[in-house]
Amino acid sequence: MTVSKQAIPPKRLIHLAEGKFSLRNSKMTTGVLRYGYHTNLAVIDSTQAGKTAEQVIGFGGAVPVVASLKEALAFKPEAMLIGITPAGGQLPDYMRAAILEAIDAGLDVYAGLHDFMEEDPEISAAAKAKGVKLWDIRRPGKKLPVGGGLARWSKSYISLMVGSDCAIGKMTVALEVDRCAKKQGIKTEFIATGQCGIAIAGWGSPIDAIPGDFMAGCVERDVMSVDGNADMILVEGQGSLLHPGFSSVTLALLHGSIPHSIILNHQLTRKEISNIKDVPIPSLTQVIQPYLDLASPFRRPHLVGVSLNTSGTSEEEARAAIAAAERELGVPATDPIRFGPDKLVAALADHKKRIGM
């Protein structure tokens, strides 16, 4: 557990990941198994029943994979997390049926879909009748704030994860740094900005689901709600300023959090912007420039380190790429999963001290 502030209390949790329990296809479940603060009892995926989580995804220990909700109920859960996000975020029929079954068994249900359970008349009526809680992680609240550049006045040091593309591990890096820093006695706060991060942290704002006028404002509100109560705020990154579909979410994070520093994330094997044909990712120096420029009117952030996702490369290739990134950008680089996040934590602590915070 890496979380110090959560709106959802820890629960005895089961995960619905039917047919899709894997590192790639069940990001919510793998994230919560790895970094969450709930007690994980079982993962439902009939295609892999009988294995442990560790056997399927390489972590999660002895948490069993079971064939059905009925089997999972034997562990006396209090809540069920929908661990997979269907393409487009809409609710498939089999998932509706499973949600209704879980409600009927008295469980709270957590989901990060674009279709909200609370807006489904049958599901919301069933939850009301049973007195269980539905948590639509991606549902923006009411009374959303407009951003006003207030994070400039934060009393806590703020660092934002940015990246050369989507889905390269920005959340993971923030959580690894968070956990490592806490072990060193640094009081950190992880600010979740997407549904996986929120499921892990128990609070945060689903920026990609928030209307444009309020995206930056929600990040700002979350950052400033911590203000002063942490030494270091680590803001989960989203998308990339280079991705035409998601760049606006990325910029909302930059202008909402107005960070003192940024950590650049890059996946070594990624050469083109994802799902955008024939648009190469430029050099890391070019990738970083617009982040620095766009934040400058408020506070020019300092690039403190590079996190390289080296999966799919040999250790020799990984070490060579890390050395090359350090030479190119003049800051520490590492793959925090492969070689540990200590270098990044040290770089953050050093910069924080250097600017007198």
Added chain:
Amino acid sequence: MTVSKQAIPPKRLIHLAEGKFSLRNSKMTTGVLRYGYHTNLAVIDSTQAGKTAEQVIGFGGAVPVVASLKEALAFKPEAMLIGITPAGGQLPDYMRAAILEAIDAGLDVYAGLHDFMEEDPEISAAAKAKGVKLWDIRRPGKKLPVGGGLARWSKSYISLMVGSDCAIGKMTVALEVDRCAKKQGIKTEFIATGQCGIAIAGWGSPIDAIPGDFMAGCVERDVMSVDGNADMILVEGQGSLLHPGFSSVTLALLHGSIPHSIILNHQLTRKEISNIKDVPIPSLTQVIQPYLDLASPFRRPHLVGVSLNTSGTSEEEARAAIAAAERELGVPATDPIRFGPDKLVAALADHKKRIGM
């Protein structure tokens, strides 16, 4: 009327602008009076009843200002537009009452509020009972698309209005250029991206009300829906890359439309970013740079002209500022309201020709 493609047919229209009919406070009504394609019958504002629109806002001709909905009904309207946007976009009680009264009189109702009429049980039930149409201009549709950089392949020439700040006239410039170009026989299409623009054009996407994941995708869809059926696409701008609250909306327009050219909008008397204390607007050269850089991976836009909003300055000051902007940026500049948009239309046509489109 400057519009060639609209989803809402022209109607006999009255405007609700109670207590707030002015250039500053009734943007929806003033926009539709100036550029829309409906027949405007009357504006309701009891505090200015007896005047004409022209007397109150300087245009709109003989359209009368009346004291009540009851008086306005004498003109046999088919629809009522809520011409003012309350702070925060929520629906005040007096406005709810007026909407219900209009429905009861058999009128369609158009509104650009963040609170949707369709989600108000009483209003939606009343509309259904009367068989009238509610148009929530700011309501995002279902099945929203994710942006994929597709506007790169547009067969039409695309120009985007950008600016140094919010609310300085980006929509007005696009509409002035649109009207002037059409008079010269250029087949243009105005792409509305905000509630005023949509009320004027009869179609478009309310980008500031669309969830982050889909903002750029909606602009892209709208631009590509025109593709090839216009010589020139003029995309209404929103916000500014410099405004921390609204920059994400701005970037969605840039990455959704991937323009061939941009027109920079600036208000001469504006020295600081609006509502952001002590953050000066930098030089125009600095303002323009991030727009060019961020679009570059897809298509580097060409700055074709500068539109200066010189309101509040003498003609001499205005002409000097225009000359200074032309010297600084090396492109034509004008105030299209004060001196006409012809220079900008010529600059667009020239650039279009130069790049062989």
